[in-house]
Amino acid sequence: MTAISVLDLVPVRSDQTTADAISATLALARVADEVGARRYWLAEHHNMPAVAATNAPLLMSLVAAATTRVRVGSGGVMLPNHSPLVVAEQVALLEAAYPGRVDVGIGRAPGSDPVTSHLLRRGSTGDGVDTFDADVATLAALVQPDGVQVRVGSSAYPLRATPRAVSAPQLWLLGSSSYSAQLAGRLGLPYVFAHHFAGQGTHEAVALYRDTFVPSETLAEPRTIAVANVAVAATAQEARRLALPQVRSMWRLRSGMTLEPQELVEDAEAAPLPSAADAPLEAMTSSWIVGDPAQAAEQVRDLARRLGTDEIMVQPVAGATRGTPADRAPAREQTLRLLAEALA
Numbered sequence: 001m002t003a004i005s006v007l008d009l010v011p012v013r014s015d016q017t018t019a020d021a022i023s024a025t026l027a028l029a030r031v032a033d034e035v036g037a038r039r040y041w042l043a044e045h046h047n048m049p050a051v052a053a054t055n056a057p058l059l060m061s062l063v064a065a066a067t068t069r070v071r072v073g074s075g076g077v078m079l080p081n082h083s084p085l086v087v088a089e090q091v092a093l094l095e096a097a098y099p100g101r102v103d104v105g106i107g108r109a110p111g112s113d114p115v116t117s118h119l120l121r122r123g124s125t126g127d128g129v130d131t132f133d134a135d136v137a138t139l140a141a142l143v144q145p146d147g148v149q150v151r152v153g154s155s156a157y158p159l160r161a162t163p164r165a166v167s168a169p170q171l172w173l174l175g176s177s178s179y180s181a182q183l184a185g186r187l188g189l190p191y192v193f194a195h196h197f198a199g200q201g202t203h204e205a206v207a208l209y210r211d212t213f214v215p216s217e218t219l220a221e222p223r224t225i226a227v228a229n230v231a232v233a234a235t236a237q238e239a240r241r242l243a244l245p246q247v248r249s250m251w252r253l254r255s256g257m258t259l260e261p262q263e264l265v266e267d268a269e270a271a272p273l274p275s276a277a278d279a280p281l282e283a284m285t286s287s288w289i290v291g292d293p294a295q296a297a298e299q300v301r302d303l304a305r306r307l308g309t310d311e312i313m314v315q316p317v318a319g320a321t322r323g324t325p326a327d328r329a330p331a332r333e334q335t336l337r338l339l340a341e342a343l344a
Helices: 018-035 056-066 084-097 114-120 129-142 178-187 202-212 236-254 265-270 275-285 293-307 330-343
Strands: 003-008 039-042 071-078 102-107 148-152 155-159 170-175 191-193 224-232 289-291 311-316
Touching (some): 003 018, 003 071, 018 039, 018 056, 039 056, 039 102, 056 071, 056 084, 084 102, 084 129, 102 129, 129 178, 170 178, 178 191, 202 224, 224 236, 224 293, 224 330, 236 265, 236 275, 236 289, 289 293, 293 330, 311 330
Parallel strands (some): 003 039, 003 311, 039 071, 071 102, 102 170, 191 224, 224 289, 224 311
Antiparallel strands (some): 148 155
């Protein structure tokens, strides 16, 4: 069987406050828990009016407290923005509170604009990419119960993320390029490909990851997941309609325009994009899974078969219609319910 997991950017609609968006995320997480999703991951983006996922570990704690079974993780923590020790301390505490339920997805993209990234890094002139490989390895060691030994002069200084850990969160590497695929393989880490964002090169990156994989203490064989944008409704036509606000948001992002709070479906329908957008949008959304339950389930199974994985992570992109409660995202919840039922 193909298992599903969830990626949530905590989108903010035009009819929502930040508090509403977080409430909708917690409701969606409970649905994921209920339908048997394997993981629920939260993204990291900064200074974006349409996205409330600014702090993945903090959101992970909220979701873990609101659920009972699903693994909770970051999708991902953008490591160039943070000290590996700070991230290790955050996730080690989460693992202590929710043992066996914590994943740490690591990415190297900034997750923001250059000014915000500069401020996140306290004015550092570097972008953190040049030390990324070493920082990932450091984080991987720090989250283990024994921590690391740091050389201070001629002495070894013990450094642990938390005093008495008995288990460690699972580390994953995120990416959309050959670089990330090779790094995950070389470090013996499980790998998540951003199929929902890249759309192209998925199979090549996954094949490269498997070809370069070196077994590690925590992973004996390659393990991979692909992320897909998904909208499911009773009919394919309704699913396409519900996906329209996300399509328009992605068009704005790719066109360099300001990413405003996500429109309601009716507002998106009332302001069609120019005809010049047709071809780029077709290319951009060709990897999305949008349809009725049977269609969506078959596309999920097909993607899993082609990648040789038993798990697909879905980003529910169904929008909201006018009159939807501000603190819920019923169409996103419906996407999870219908897809899980069709895959059962």
